[in-house]
Amino acid sequence: MPHGTQIDSILVQLNALAGGLFLLSTFGMVATRQVQGCLRFFIVQSIFLASSMLLLGLHPLSWHLIAVAIINLINKPIIIPWLLKKTVSEEVYARREIVQALNIPISLLVALGLTIGSYYLAAPLLKVGAGLPALVNLPVGLAALLLGAYTLTVRREAVPQLLGLLSMENGAFFASIAIAPELHLFIELVVAFDVLIAVFVIGVLTRAIHEHIGTTDVGALTALKEDSSR
Amino acid sequence: MILIAILVLPLIAAILCWIAAVGKRVAAPVTLGTCVILLVLAARTAYLVIAFGRIVAVPGWIKVDALGTVILLLVTVVGVLATLYSLGYMPRMTHDKDLLYHYYGNLNLFIFSMVAVPVVVGPSVTWLAVEFTTLLSVLLVGFESSRDALEAAWKYAILTLTGASIALFGFLVLFWAMRQGGGDNYTWDGLQAVAGHMPPVLMKTAFLTILVGFGAKVGLVPLHTWLPDAHSQAPTPVCALLSGVETTAVLYVILRLMPIAHISLGNDAERWARIFGLISVGVAACLLVQVHDYKRLFAFSTVEHMGIILTAAGLGGAAAHYGAMYQIVAHALTKSLCFFAAGAVLMATGTREIASVRALIRTSPLAGATLLFGGLAIAGAPPFAVFLGEFGILKAGINQGRYVAVGLLAISLVVAFFGILLHVNRMVLGRPEENAAGLPHIPLTCTVTLFAAAIPVVVLGLYVPDFLHRLLAQAAAIVGG
Numbered sequence: 098m099p100h101g102t103q104i105d106s107i108l109v110q111l112n113a114l115a116g117g118l119f120l121l122s123t124f125g126m127v128a129t130r131q132v133q134g135c136l137r138f139f140i141v142q143s144i145f146l147a148s149s150m151l152l153l154g155l156h157p158l159s160w161h162l163i164a165v166a167i168i169n170l171i172n173k174p175i176i177i178p179w180l181l182k183k184t185v186s187e188e189v190y191a192r193r194e195i196v197q198a199l200n201i202p203i204s205l206l207v208a209l210g211l212t213i214g215s216y217y218l219a220a221p222l223l224k225v226g227a228g229l230p231a232l233v234n235l236p237v238g239l240a241a242l243l244l245g246a247y248t249l250t251v252r253r254e255a256v257p258q259l260l261g262l263l264s265m266e267n268g269a270f271f272a273s274i275a276i277a278p279e280l281h282l283f284i285e286l287v288v289a290f291d292v293l294i295a296v297f298v299i300g301v302l303t304r305a306i307h308e309h310i311g312t313t314d315v316g317a318l319t320a321l322k323e324d325s326s327r
Numbered sequence: 328m329i330l331i332a333i334l335v336l337p338l339i340a341a342i343l344c345w346i347a348a349v350g351k352r353v354a355a356p357v358t359l360g361t362c363v364i365l366l367v368l369a370a371r372t373a374y375l376v377i378a379f380g381r382i383v384a385v386p387g388w389i390k391v392d393a394l395g396t397v398i399l400l401l402v403t404v405v406g407v408l409a410t411l412y413s414l415g416y417m418p419r420m421t422h423d424k425d426l427l428y429h430y431y432g433n434l435n436l437f438i439f440s441m442v443a444v445p446v447v448v449g450p451s452v453t454w455l456a457v458e459f460t461t462l463l464s465v466l467l468v469g470f471e472s473s474r475d476a477l478e479a480a481w482k483y484a485i486l487t488l489t490g491a492s493i494a495l496f497g498f499l500v501l502f503w504a505m506r507q508g509g510g511d512n513y514t515w516d517g518l519q520a521v522a523g524h525m526p527p528v529l530m531k532t533a534f535l536t537i538l539v540g541f542g543a544k545v546g547l548v549p550l551h552t553w554l555p556d557a558h559s560q561a562p563t564p565v566c567a568l569l570s571g572v573e574t575t576a577v578l579y580v581i582l583r584l585m586p587i588a589h590i591s592l593g594n595d596a597e598r599w600a601r602i603f604g605l606i607s608v609g610v611a612a613c614l615l616v617q618v619h620d621y622k623r624l625f626a627f628s629t630v631e632h633m634g635i636i637l638t639a640a641g642l643g644g645a646a647a648h649y650g651a652m653y654q655i656v657a658h659a660l661t662k663s664l665c666f667f668a669a670g671a672v673l674m675a676t677g678t679r680e681i682a683s684v685r686a687l688i689r690t691s692p693l694a695g696a697t698l699l700f701g702g703l704a705i706a707g708a709p710p711f712a713v714f715l716g717e718f719g720i721l722k723a724g725i726n727q728g729r730y731v732a733v734g735l736l737a738i739s740l741v742v743a744f745f746g747i748l749l750h751v752n753r754m755v756l757g758r759p760e761e762n763a764a765g766l767p768h769i770p771l772t773c774t775v776t777l778f779a780a781a782i783p784v785v786v787l788g789l790y791v792p793d794f795l796h797r798l799l800a801q802a803a804a805i806v807g808g
Contacts, residue, residue: 246493269495272496284452299465302466302477321556
């Protein structure tokens with residue numbers, strides 16, 4: 098039977114691995130050209146979010162974190178893709194190419210810059226004395242937050258924009274595992290519910306845009322602005 | 328008990344509206360009835376809060392103090408007016424009358440989310456309530472399903488939800504800061520108790536991310552771009568709610584955070600509030616001048632007023648905080664009146680373009696007179712409420728010795744004043760066009776709403792009733808810490 102400290106160090110290392118893979122899947126969302134691929138990377142990202150929660154919940158044993166991990170594991174990889182399929186019509190969902198403002202190699206470079214930047218931003222925060230897991234979770238979570246925001250800005254399709262939004266939320270929660278692990282369980286439950294409503298509302302809106310305007314290229318919606326020609 | 332009733336009633340009303348068989352017949356009266364009851368309950372809450380300082384419904388979860396009560400009162404007042412206005416406006420202006428029960432169902436949910444913001448005590452629950460204000464109003468903004476309305480709804484959803492995600496990170500860092508400060512109770516009071524022990528770097532990160540994230544929702548520059556779209560494309564009663572009280576309800580969260588940030592960061596918190604506030608006021612004042620759509624005119628004016636209130640909160644001192652609270656009330660009431668007037672103009676003329684509207688005072692006296700009245704009031708002309716608020720803020724700023732901020736604020740206010748009146752004058756006065764046909768009359772409930780909304784704007788400009796003064800003074804003391 099290994100000592101508690103040994104278990105600890107193994108778990109911290111496994112958590113670091115989960116963090117690395119979480120970041121990698123976030124990069125995948127930036128790099129992929131297809132809506133389906135984007136969704137798959139989001140699912141993978143959510144699974145690694147849940148694994149990090151599970152790993153840090155094992156020792157010292159925290160039923161609370163394990164419960165949150167299970168909520169996430171059911172909510173994001175299973176219910177959200179199903180809900181998206183239900184609300185957004187099939188045609189939009191299976192759309193192949195994502196129109197994007199910047200091309201993929203440049204996007205990856207920007208993503209790399211944002212990741213380095215998030216380590217830089219997290220450094221002063223970590224000085225206040227956080228545990229070992231925070232060294233991984235805070236910068237990686239922050240990176241996912243920034244990369245999600247970046248995806249939102251450059252993607253012009255509706256569904257990938259929504260996924261960028263969800264990836265931001267994943268990033269915030271990835272950071273929270275290390276910095277705010279004792280957040281009330283009730284709140285976690287309501288947040289999970291809130292994410293579902295967000296997916297539902299934006300899904301309905303996407304469908305309405307598709308029906309009434311005939312496109313889901315939301316980047317092309319630029320009629321509203323202060324323009325003297327109007 | 329009162330607070331729980333306030334939270335539960337709109338949900339019940341929403342369910343009633345959503346059941347198609349019931350909703351198709353009684354959605355409108357149910358919604359109006361609910362809003363009136365909410366207003367009565369909110370008035371009772373205000374009475375109790377003035378007497379006892381606070382009402383606790385569920386310890387640690389649901390509680391309201393003077394600051395929250397101000398928001399609660401405003402939401403319910405504008406809620407009643409907006410619903411009353413909807414009765415006449417929506418059947419006239421909407422394409423699909425069969426779906427109106429959806430509209431009322433969503434309206435109830437939207438009002439629920441807005442009354443939830445000031446009565447919950449946990450920052451994380453407050454974040455959720457703010458998130459719900461977006462989610463439950465997106466479909467109202469896109470209700471018309473026109474190309475423009477859907478575009479506005481999309482931008483609204485994506486930008487404000489992005490802001491909320493950034494703010495979420497801030498709230499998690501705030502939790503971390505509280506734990507590091509030795510706190511155990513993640514409520515606004517619990518935060519205040521340990522604010523002195525929080526690591527300033529964490530508090531600063533939390534404060535700035537929340538200011539930027541929720542700033543997107545409040546409409547602070549540079550994340551305001553969605554606001555003129557959403558606030559102009561939504562159905563008019565919804566515009567009144569969005570512009571009048573939704574922005575304010577989110578600004579309330581930032582005001583809640585100010586005293587906590589002040590303990591931890593000293594004057595830095597106020598400085599950030601002043602910087603963000605003044606940028607918003609200045610940019611919005613300049614953008615006001617070049618609008619072509621009169622609903623966008625009032626939307627930009629909302630950005631301006633949010634900036635004024637944030638600047639006032641950043642000036643520091645009891646007088647400035649009182650000014651901020653007074654301005655919140657004055658803006659919410661006046662801005663909803665402006666949108667009701669804009670809706671009347673839209674009903675009378677059928678266009679939103681400023682250039683196509685002329686000589687309203689002759690072609691449609693009611694719409695013209697209320698538009699002129701609302702325009703003067705919101706621009707800050709004496710003797711209306713907004714004038715009194717702005718004057719009080721400027722005076723408080725001078726007493727605090729913040730001459731630069733006051734100077735910049737005063738210049739922006741003058742620019743905005745002329746910007747608004749320039750457009751309003753053009754629309755209301757002048758010579759009517761030759762082919763001006765007989766215009767449709769304005770529905771009775773809309774007329775009633777216009778008069779009812781105008782009363783407080785005049786009264787508050789002349790004198791502040793004692794109970795309101797005491798409520799605002801208590802609320803200002805809370806912002807002061």
